[in-house]
Amino acid sequence: MVADRREQLRGRLVEAAEAAIEEGGLAAVKARALAETAGCAVGAIYNVFPDLDGLILAANQRTLEALDRVMTGAAAGADEPAAQLVALAEAYLDFAVRETRRWRALFEHRLPEAYPLPDWYGATLDQVFGHLVGPLERLFPDRPADEVREMAHALFAGTHGVVVLGLDGKLGRVGREVLSGRVRFLVRAALAGA
Amino acid sequence: MVADRREQLRGRLVEAAEAAIEEGGLAAVKARALAETAGCAVGAIYNVFPDLDGLILAANQRTLEALDRVMTGAAAGADEPAAQLVALAEAYLDFAVRETRRWRALFEHRLPEAYPLPDWYGATLDQVFGHLVGPLERLFPDRPADEVREMAHALFAGTHGVVVLGLDGKLGRVGREVLSGRVRFLVRAALAGA
DNA sequence: CACTTTTTTGAACGCCGTTCAAAAGGAGAT
DNA sequence: ATCTCCTTTTGAACGGCGTTCAAAAAAGTG
Numbered sequence: 001m002v003a004d005r006r007e008q009l010r011g012r013l014v015e016a017a018e019a020a021i022e023e024g025g026l027a028a029v030k031a032r033a034l035a036e037t038a039g040c041a042v043g044a045i046y047n048v049f050p051d052l053d054g055l056i057l058a059a060n061q062r063t064l065e066a067l068d069r070v071m072t073g074a075a076a077g078a079d080e081p082a083a084q085l086v087a088l089a090e091a092y093l094d095f096a097v098r099e100t101r102r103w104r105a106l107f108e109h110r111l112p113e114a115y116p117l118p119d120w121y122g123a124t125l126d127q128v129f130g131h132l133v134g135p136l137e138r139l140f141p142d143r144p145a146d147e148v149r150e151m152a153h154a155l156f157a158g159t160h161g162v163v164v165l166g167l168d169g170k171l172g173r174v175g176r177e178v179l180s181g182r183v184r185f186l187v188r189a190a191l192a193g194a
Numbered sequence: 195m196v197a198d199r200r201e202q203l204r205g206r207l208v209e210a211a212e213a214a215i216e217e218g219g220l221a222a223v224k225a226r227a228l229a230e231t232a233g234c235a236v237g238a239i240y241n242v243f244p245d246l247d248g249l250i251l252a253a254n255q256r257t258l259e260a261l262d263r264v265m266t267g268a269a270a271g272a273d274e275p276a277a278q279l280v281a282l283a284e285a286y287l288d289f290a291v292r293e294t295r296r297w298r299a300l301f302e303h304r305l306p307e308a309y310p311l312p313d314w315y316g317a318t319l320d321q322v323f324g325h326l327v328g329p330l331e332r333l334f335p336d337r338p339a340d341e342v343r344e345m346a347h348a349l350f351a352g353t354h355g356v357v358v359l360g361l362d363g364k365l366g367r368v369g370r371e372v373l374s375g376r377v378r379f380l381v382r383a384a385l386a387g388a
Numbered sequence: 389c390a391c392t393t394t395t396t397t398g399a400a401c402g403c404c405g406t407t408c409a410a411a412a413g414g415a416g417a418t
Numbered sequence: 419a420t421c422t423c424c425t426t427t428t429g430a431a432c433g434g435c436g437t438t439c440a441a442a443a444a445a446g447t448g
Binding site for chain 2: 025027107108110117122125126129150151153154155156157158159160161162163164165166168170171172178181182183185186188189190191192193194
Binding site for chain 1: 434435436437438
């Protein structure tokens with residue numbers, strides 16, 4: 001098959017990009033280095049991706065899928081909805097701590113103004129985020145669906161904020177336990193107060 | 195005075211950087227363009243700043259000071275501690291919406307691994323963040339100081355998360371009022387549940 | 389085999405941050 | 419005014435980046 005070789009090259013390039021990110025962050029994703037790792041010419045990258053942004057997007061997609069698996073596991077680990085939500089938030093923190101550079105690349109990567117986010121990317125993000133909706137619906141069965149969705153957004157984003165500022169260390173460098181505490185507080189308190 | 199000319203050049207360069215950021219984001223901060231705007235040679239930048247990162251840091255510092263002024267005003271606008279905290283969170287959102295590119299530059303700018311955050315930078319950040327501590331102490335007068343500080347961190351970071359994900363639009367593009375709603379929910383609920 | 393089409397290649401281009409030898413600009417002495 | 423010494427400013431040059439595209443290699447076809 002002709003498209004097979006193309007697909008194989010795509011795969012090797014995405015792997016190379018992932019490796020580069022794990023090694024030195026987004027800044028380490030460089031055309032010439034990737035080509036060498038993947039065993040092709042620099043120009044070949046542009047045969048199978050529109051540009052490096054497209055390649056990074058593909059690598060980020062794999063990160064999102066990994067995150068999704070982790071979140072799926074976390075939700076299954078608890079029974080009570082509230083405990084599930086706490087577990088999900090902690091799973092998110094865990095993932096960010098364990099895979100810091102890959103996780104960072106998700107948000108560090110700003111694509112050009114006009115670059116359209118691919119559908120499959122947004123879809124995976126929705127899937128990750130969607131893990132919160134089920135437990136929230138069970139916790140607040142008589143609230144309208146859109147209100148529950150807004151709560152899910154707020155909880156997810158809030159957790160994300162704690163993790164972002166915590167790992168960036170921009171407002172004080174702290175350990176994993178402290179972040180865990182903040183995340184638990186935020187989720188528990190928000191649920192109790194809602 | 196000899197140092198005067200240096201200081202003037204520094205000022206013009208920071209202004210040029212701010213203008214560039216407002217115009218096209220961090221990516222638009224380019225040595226040659228800045229030199230032209232500030233009326234100096236490219237090399238002159240490196241006489242008054244260690245590198246472009248240092249210059250960006252100076253520009254970000256000014257953004258932080260602007261943010262601090264906004265937060266100071268917000269805290270003064272309400273009486274009740276809880277209302278103050280909500281106002282602070284909304285002021286943060288407001289600032290990010292109004293000055294999106296300057297605000298983005300604060301977090302988008304990742305300095306090299308070994309680059310030390312200047313003291314004055316961290317100090318200003320602490321100051322911004324510190325606005326939350328007062329109201330929280332009045333709300334929870336019998337909790338230990340470090341617990342209050344942790345709550346402040348969690349609230350600030352949570353708000354930040356809602357704003358970041360909201361303005362990035364990575365998980366669904368939404369309007370300002372929706373974000374406002376999320377922020378209010380998060381702060382109010384967290385306070386009520388704490 | 390020759391001929392056409394497709395795929396792959398890597399030198400070349402333009403732009404980037406950064407450097408540093410050389411030019412320009414004072415300050416003081418003659 | 420001229421020469422000297424030191425400081426400041428300059429911008430061409432360097433290495434590295436993403437990206438392109440004419441040419442070479444490979445694959446397909448009769």
